[in-house]
Amino acid sequence: MVRVDVHVDPWSDPRPMRSPPELVKDIDLFLIAPASATTLARCAGGSAETLLAHCYLSFAGPVAFSPAMSPEMWKHPAVRANVARLVEFGACILPLGRGWSAAAGRFLNCSLCPYKEMWPRLKSLVAEHRAAQAATLASQEEPGPR
Numbered sequence: 001m002v003r004v005d006v007h008v009d010p011w012s013d014p015r016p017m018r019s020p021p022e023l024v025k026d027i028d029l030f031l032i033a034p035a036s037a038t039t040l041a042r043c044a045g046g047s048a049e050t051l052l053a054h055c056y057l058s059f060a061g062p063v064a065f066s067p068a069m070s071p072e073m074w075k076h077p078a079v080r081a082n083v084a085r086l087v088e089f090g091a092c093i094l095p096l097g098r099g100w101s102a103a104a105g106r107f108l109n110c111s112l113c114p115y116k117e118m119w120p121r122l123k124s125l126v127a128e129h130r131a132a133q134a135a136t137l138a139s140q141e142e143p144g145p146r
Contacts, residue, residue, distance in 0.1 A: 020057075020058040032065045033065070037073050039065075041082050045082075064118075065083075065092070068096070068099075070104075070110050074110070098114075
């Protein structure tokens with residue numbers, strides 16, 4: 001899925017650093033998984049203090065977040081407001097998956113969206129984005145009235 005090296009930390013990565021716009025250039029979809037409450041808040045608030053959030057703010061294509069957090073955090077009004085804001089910006093929020101919670105000692109809906117559910121949604125996002133791009137290009141190429 002990734003055509004270039006993935007940079008995680010600009011401070012410890014020994015390879016030549018590329019700017020966030022360069023890192024997200026020419027990708028089909030920007031998936032943030034797992035998306036913590038902190039990451040959701042940074043992206044919803046427009047904060048570019050991390051490489052991940054900076055890349056999100058630099059990307060103009062389809063974006064999907066796969067949250068992973070405790071059910072209590074997921075239900076908190078601040079998290080719900082951040083999720084709503086990201087949706088307003090056009091992001092896809094994938095549903096929480098069922099997984100083991102070490103803190104609770106049982107299975108809860110607090111994990112990443114299962115791959116089998118995530119993959120079709122991501123493919124659909126990319127297809128919709130490509131169709132919208134094609135329609136935009138076609139409308140720009142149509143000759144105007146003479």
